[in-house]
Amino acid sequence: MKSLTFSVLRHLSSNEFSSGEAIARQLGVSRGSVWQALQDLDQHGIQIFRLAGRGYRLAETVQWLNRDEIHAALGDNIRLIQLEVVDIADSSNSILMQKAALGAAHGSCLAVELQTHGRGRRGRTWHTSLGGSLTFSLLWRFSQGASFLSGLSLAVGVALMRALEQAGIRDTYLKWPNDVLHQQQKLAGILIELQGDMLGPSAAVIGIGLNLKLAAPARANIDQAATDIASIQTNLPNRNHLLALILKHLGDVLLQFEAEGFGKLREEWRRHHFYQDKPVCMLLPDGSTHHGIVTGVAEDGALLVRGADGERRFTSGEISMRSDA
Incomplete structure (x- = not known):
């Protein structure tokens, strides 16, 4: 998806129609460029309502990720996280793994509005829709070797459960080794990829995908039982606040894991295991x-x-x- 396509997206509302001519004038581009951008949206399964004589509008409101809002919600935990928000990427994990190999800083975090080739465990594809999920990756560097990190995905699961509970999202459980479930359906997934030596130092790129509201096309492409927060409760949490909350708990758990390993978190994980x-x-x-x-x-x-x-x-x-x- 081209950068212009996202610029057009951000000019569309779910409440009022905007004409192609008005969008072109606001962006300083041709009417043909706007039309091509709208075609690009169709190819990515983003639903746009069209009405002759009135223009275009989004089928649903998109709550955009906002770096400043996430930073404000992080509070003191901002010292642990170096956040970057991008419109579109194939896989946040793949990009951050490349950056990690080039020396990216500890605590680097990449959050993606729309992920086109997200990866899950065992080679599965993680399907998302615009504004319907949180997809992000966090780089955490350890002085210990990769052999020390064998329980890391379970520790991350504990952080996710703490965040979901604090956000008021109930009846969720962990599934060994790296899924979050609701009624035996997948709500969130964790993908961890490692760099470094067995004896140290090492680095982990922690990828998390959390379904907020799955659009029909994304749901149709999923090859396993899946659910979203919209199916659990009526009111969806603010995406920016929820991302900040997850990052807060991730920071706390990762600091504990680095100091003590998974052992001190094991009983808490066990209580949540479906x-x-x-x-x-x-x-x-x-x-x-x-x-x-x-x-x-x-x-x-x-x-x-x-x-x-x-x-x-x-x-x-x-x-x-x-x-x-």
């Missing part, structure tokens, strides 16, 4: 399955499952409720 003490089926990367009862997680974040052959540790695999339970 599958705790439940019969599950583990689908392993080699295609085999293992049945048992979830007993918890180890200090390194490994899932503990007690089966017929005793308790086993899992560091990879897909967890689901056992169908014969």
Whole structure:
């Protein structure tokens, strides 16, 4: 999507129609350029209402990310975060990984209005719609090696749960190792990518996607059960305030993780785990399955499952409720 397309978007309202001629005059471009920008919106699944003689308007209001508003909401935590907000990117994680390799500062955060090729766990695509989600990545540098970071995705899950609870978003749970659920449907996901040596130092790029209000095209492209905050409650939180709240809790948890590891956060994570003490089926990367009862997680974040052959540790695999339970 071109920069002009976003300029046109920001001139459109969900309440009043704007003519193409008026938009062109305000932006200092040709009427043809505006028409091309509107075609670009169609290709990205952004719904625009058109009415002959009146012009164009957005199908729904967009609450734009605002760096100054996020900074104000961060308060004292602003010292931990160096925030950049961009209109469009293929993947916030991919961009921040590149910047990390070039020496980007600790605490660098990239928030994206519209992500076109977001990535999830196991190669899945993270689908978003304009204004309907929070998609951002945070770079955190550690003096410890990459081997120390094995429980990091679970620690980030704890931070997300704290933020959602403080925002008044109830009945959410964690799913090992890196999802947030509501009624067994995915509300948010975590993707962590590492750089550095096993012995240190190392860096983690922490990507988070949170569904606020999924548009129909985005929902249709998702290949798993998914939900959004709009399906949980009537009033949607302010995107800027919610992002700041998540970043606050992320900063607190990451400082604790850096000092103490995942061990001190393990019991809090366990309380939020949807599958705790439940019969599950583990689908392993080699295609085999293992049945048992979830007993918890180890200090390194490994899932503990007690089966017929005793308790086993899992560091990879897909967890689901056992169908014969």
